[in-house]
Amino acid sequence: QVQVVESGGGLAQAGGSLRLSCTASGLTFGDLSMAWFRQDPGKEREGVSCASWTGFSTVYLDSVKGRFTISRDKAKNTLYLQMNSLKPEDTARYYCAAVYGTCSGLRSQFNYWGQGTQVTVSS
Secondary structure, eight states, X not given: OOEEEEEOOEEEETTOOEEEEEEEESSOGXXXXXXXXXXXXXXXXXXXXXEETTTOOEEEOGGGTTTEEEEEEGGGXXXXXXXXXXXXXXXXXXXXXXXXXXXXXXXXXXXXXXXXXXXXXXX
């Protein structure tokens, strides 16, 4: 019933840009917060950015502030992550997730997850 699907990952050079998309269905969007997480082999999973769907109050991981921007298209039920000035340390599999409730500083217990999309940044 619930589907969360990411796309837009790929290869980029340091300093380049990518835009990730997340399309969700089967959820009540007015009560949701949605987020991007990432995990690279050998590293812990970390929250990148989160926003409430309706008011769109946002929070960002300190290391991506000023480079990444979260946004949404309400008509398409789609969440985006625009990634600029990419660095090799941004290399990871990026996941879209949703929770009924607030972002809680990227520490909410997210209930719904996509399969992820790989981002690789070369130097």
